[in-house]
Amino acid sequence: TMPDINCKGIRNVTEEDIKKARKNNCAIKLIASCNKELIVEPREVSVDDPLCVNGTLNAIAFTSEHSGTQTIIGKGAGGMETASSILRDLLDIRQEIVKI
DSSP states (O other), X not given: OGGGSEEOOSTTOOHHHHHHHHHTTEEEEEEEXXXXXXXXXXXXXXXXXXXXXXXXXXXXEEEETTTEEEEEEEEOOOHHHHHHHHXXXXXXXXXXXXXX
């Protein structure tokens, strides 16, 4: 459940953290992992790692005993997609209010 997740956002990531990551050929990414415990936290990820996606892309990697590590990358909801969805919801709400 949500209370079981140790969640640390990006709020405490400093400019110094970002500069250090760049020097290491990495980027700071918000990573969720579920190994022995459930954690969401900013981590340095190599720019060559498939999880180091940008823009509206999301990535997930999972490892199984028989198939090794599999990574799936796909488009997530970016700013324009979210704005479009909110606008559509507002228009639907307006239509419902007009019916009343």
